[in-house]
Amino acid sequence: MIAFFVKRFFQAVVVMFVISLISFSIQDNLGDPLRELVGQAVSEEERQALREEMGLNDPFLVQYVRFAKKAVQGDLGDSYFFKKPAFEVIMKKLPATLELVFGATIIIILFSVPIGVYSAINPQSWFSKTVMGLSIVGISIPVFLTAIGLIYLFAIELNWLPSYGRGETSNVMGFWETGLLSADGLKHLILPSFTLASIMLPLFIRLIRAEMMEVLQSEYVKFAWAKGISPRRIYFVHALKNTMLPVITVGGVQIGTMVAYTILTETVFQWPGMGFLFLEAVNRVDTPLIVAYLIVVGAIFVVTNTLVDLIYGLVNPTVNLAGKK
Amino acid sequence: MPLLEVNNLEVCFGLRSGAVKALRDVSFTLERGERLGVVGESGAGKSVLGFSIINLLSRPGQISSGSVHFEGNDLASLAPGELRSIRGNRISMIFQDPMMTLNPVLTIGVQMVECLLAHRKISKADAKRISLKKLQQVQIPSPEKRLDQYPHELSGGMRQRIVIAIGLLLDPDIIIADEPTTALDVTIQAEIMDLMLNLCEQNNVALILITHDLGVVSQVTQRMLVMYAGRIIEQGPTKEVINDAQHPYTQGLMNALPQMAIPGQKLNQIKGTMPPLQRIPKGCSFNPRCEYVMDVCKQKLPSFTESGNCQVACHMVAESKQDKLLVKEV
Numbered sequence: 001m002i003a004f005f006v007k008r009f010f011q012a013v014v015v016m017f018v019i020s021l022i023s024f025s026i027q028d029n030l031g032d033p034l035r036e037l038v039g040q041a042v043s044e045e046e047r048q049a050l051r052e053e054m055g056l057n058d059p060f061l062v063q064y065v066r067f068a069k070k071a072v073q074g075d076l077g078d079s080y081f082f083k084k085p086a087f088e089v090i091m092k093k094l095p096a097t098l099e100l101v102f103g104a105t106i107i108i109i110l111f112s113v114p115i116g117v118y119s120a121i122n123p124q125s126w127f128s129k130t131v132m133g134l135s136i137v138g139i140s141i142p143v144f145l146t147a148i149g150l151i152y153l154f155a156i157e158l159n160w161l162p163s164y165g166r167g168e169t170s171n172v173m174g175f176w177e178t179g180l181l182s183a184d185g186l187k188h189l190i191l192p193s194f195t196l197a198s199i200m201l202p203l204f205i206r207l208i209r210a211e212m213m214e215v216l217q218s219e220y221v222k223f224a225w226a227k228g229i230s231p232r233r234i235y236f237v238h239a240l241k242n243t244m245l246p247v248i249t250v251g252g253v254q255i256g257t258m259v260a261y262t263i264l265t266e267t268v269f270q271w272p273g274m275g276f277l278f279l280e281a282v283n284r285v286d287t288p289l290i291v292a293y294l295i296v297v298g299a300i301f302v303v304t305n306t307l308v309d310l311i312y313g314l315v316n317p318t319v320n321l322a323g324k325k
Numbered sequence: 326m327p328l329l330e331v332n333n334l335e336v337c338f339g340l341r342s343g344a345v346k347a348l349r350d351v352s353f354t355l356e357r358g359e360r361l362g363v364v365g366e367s368g369a370g371k372s373v374l375g376f377s378i379i380n381l382l383s384r385p386g387q388i389s390s391g392s393v394h395f396e397g398n399d400l401a402s403l404a405p406g407e408l409r410s411i412r413g414n415r416i417s418m419i420f421q422d423p424m425m426t427l428n429p430v431l432t433i434g435v436q437m438v439e440c441l442l443a444h445r446k447i448s449k450a451d452a453k454r455i456s457l458k459k460l461q462q463v464q465i466p467s468p469e470k471r472l473d474q475y476p477h478e479l480s481g482g483m484r485q486r487i488v489i490a491i492g493l494l495l496d497p498d499i500i501i502a503d504e505p506t507t508a509l510d511v512t513i514q515a516e517i518m519d520l521m522l523n524l525c526e527q528n529n530v531a532l533i534l535i536t537h538d539l540g541v542v543s544q545v546t547q548r549m550l551v552m553y554a555g556r557i558i559e560q561g562p563t564k565e566v567i568n569d570a571q572h573p574y575t576q577g578l579m580n581a582l583p584q585m586a587i588p589g590q591k592l593n594q595i596k597g598t599m600p601p602l603q604r605i606p607k608g609c610s611f612n613p614r615c616e617y618v619m620d621v622c623k624q625k626l627p628s629f630t631e632s633g634n635c636q637v638a639c640h641m642v643a644e645s646k647q648d649k650l651l652v653k654e655v
Contacts, residue, residue: 217383219425225381226420227491228413229443237439241430317430317475 008309012302016295020071023294024064027287067291076295077288081281086292090274094296095176096166097262097273103193105255108201116208117243120216121235128209135202143261147195147268154191162188164270192269199261200254207250212243245316252308256301327354328498328531329378334391334401336370336377336555345602347373347386349555355499360525360532362542362563364578365552366599371535374552375501377401378533379412395499414444416499417492419521422508423484427476433487434472440494459490463520482513486520493524500525501533506541518545539582543567551575554599554610561635571637573615609640617641 034047042050051057055066067077079086119128155163167188169177179185215221216239224238263275270276274293281289313319336348348370355361363371376382378393380400393400395416400408412418420426428436437456438449445452453472460468463486476484485505492500502521506514522545525532534546542549542563549566551559551574559572570576577595579585586592597614600606606613612622621640629636630643 219420219422220428222381222383223418223420223426223488224428226379226412226418227440227443228409228411229439230409233439233443238428238431242428245430315430317432318477 008306015302016298019298020295023291024067027291076292079286079289081284081286086288089289090292090296093272093274093277095178096271097275099179100192100196100262100271100273101258103189104196104258107193107197108204111201112204112208116205117212117240120209120212131205135205138198138202143195143199143264144268146198147265150191150195161191166272192265192271196258196261196265200258208243208247211246212239215239215242248308248312252305256304259297259300328357329355330394332392334377335389336373336382336386337389339385347555347602348377351557353550353560355531358529358531359548360534360546362546362549363533363535363552364537364539364542364549366537368599369552370555371552372503375503375533375535378501379416380408413440414495415497417497419488419492419500419502419505421504423481423488426488427484429476433474437491437494440491444495459493462524463490481509485509485517489521496528497530499531503535554605555602556610558638559635565633565635571632571635571642572639573617574611
């Protein structure tokens with residue numbers, strides 16, 4: 001187990017190094033941060049002096065080493081716009097984004113598993129055929145269109161749910177602003193979560209259906225029928241467990257991808273999360289914030305994938321993480 | 326009354342290109358404790374026969390007519406719930422490849438105990454105790470350890486022993502073994518076959534052994550069926566069929582055995598291949614490959630002729646019987 005974590009830690013270090021290098025190297029190409037930083041009235045000489053002072057004229061490697069030295073101590077530079085450490089700014093917005101991803105994940109699990117399993121067991125039923133048709137449509141509709149459609153229906157026409165913002169939040173443990181503890185916060189979470197889930201849900205339904213259909217054809221499922229055990233046990237113990245193995249692997253990567261998709265969802269719903277912040281940072285050429293965002297998202301990817309491997313090891317007995325005999 | 330009575334069984338696979346009959350007009354009986362061999366080349370319908378007895382054909386296969394009588398029930402038309410109470414309980418199956426038969430994510434113990442709990446109202450502890458006893462019966466080394474192990478931790482031979490133990494869990498009346506030793510290496514094959522023979526004899530269990538190994542059939546079974554293109558073409562006591570095969574196809578199978586060939590010469594083959602099930606020739610389905618083919622073989626399906634204790638579906642055998650009778654009368 002320790003060997004697994006040590007190996008994973010070194011892999012993570014390499015991944016984070018590559019991410020930091022890439023994200024740092026794009027900052028030169030995003031435009032001039034001084035245009036946003038100082039007003040129109042500032043003269044070219046003063047701008048040059050400021051550039052020199054900020055180290056923007058130094059060679060790329062010098063700049064990167066300076067950045068990396070600070071970064072390993074947790075200092076990703078100050079945001080030009082907020083005049084505060086970029087990391088701190090991001091971390092303040094992180095809970096909103098993670099709660100959105102969490103909501104979407106719950107929705108995906110609650111819907112994809114039963115629907116996928118049902119349509120694998122009854123592939124010829126009208127329900128399965130409808131679901132398969134709808135899932136194609138679902139995959140093809142862009143996120144922002146889904147979002148606008150949902151807002152129109154549930155917020156404007158029916159007036160059931162709020163259309164923007166996080167609503168009431170409360171502070172837990174001093175640093176985590178959560179919207180999950182109040183009815184108002186949860187209500188605000190529903191539409192954005194469904195929107196975010198809408199991208200992945202059809203994919204997961206199809207994946208679970210396809211895997212399950214394959215497992216149901218296997219010899220060990222046929223043997224289970226020959227043993228005379230109940231259909232429920234065959235479907236949910238024998239087949240589902242084997243179905244979930246590849247789904248877990250894909251799911252881990254997709255949850256990471258969802259963090260990236262939050263940019264669109266958060267923008268439409270004015271959700272005060274990292275994605276929304278990132279878009280603002282790009283508009284303002286706030287390079288330290290952009291770099292910090294990319295690094296934090298990279299770290300989330302690394303952590304979720306490690307967790308997924310751990311879960312996979314727990315579910316699949318042929319994988320031996322602990323190194324036990 | 327026989328333990329199992331199969332009458333005019335017909336199995337159809339509804340494919341897009343039309344329905345294909347995998348079994349036609351199959352009838353046979355099995356007595357309590359009897360060991361029956363089913364032989365034939367690949368695609369003759371042996372495995373389909375095995376699965377159709379417990380009505381466990383994979384889609385799109387289904388029993389289209391005929392009956393399978395077992396303890397007063399017709400398994401071909403029994404409700405799914407009642408059928409389930411017979412599967413694994415009164416009639417159990419052993420599959421071909423032990424590497425694929427056991428669920429890779431469940432322990433051996435779970436896979437044994439669930440079978441007992443599905444058919445008997447007993448406690449989990451009792452189920453475990455019975456499972457352990459059966460593991461001892463199949464002579465697996467350190468059986469206590471096996472219950473907590475996963476299939477991937479065991480060798481192929483051990484896995485097949487476990488599958489046999491699962492088959493014996495509820496002391497069934499019939500075991501259907503579908504090529505139980507094909508996937509194992511030769512030294513293990515003999516051990517497993519011996520084990521099955523002993524266990525069936527000790528517990529008075531009837532065995533339907535599906536195989537294409539004629540050697541195994543002659544050692545283990547008392548009666549045998551020879552199948553060709555979905556039909557039974559010859560059946561009778563194993564010794565008689567093996568020593569004095571009547572049907573040209575059965576004779577061909579015997580001649581194809583390596584020990585029948587002259588050293589240094591090619592092995593004897595039956596020329597041609599079995600026709601695909603969609604294009605079975607008119608008359609006797611073996612007629613295009615038969616050395617003794619006559620006109621009637623291409624026109625009329627042969628019915629069974631009694632020959633000694635055997636039944637043979639062949640026009641030639643029927644004619645020679647007729648001739649003998651005529652000779653006697655004269």
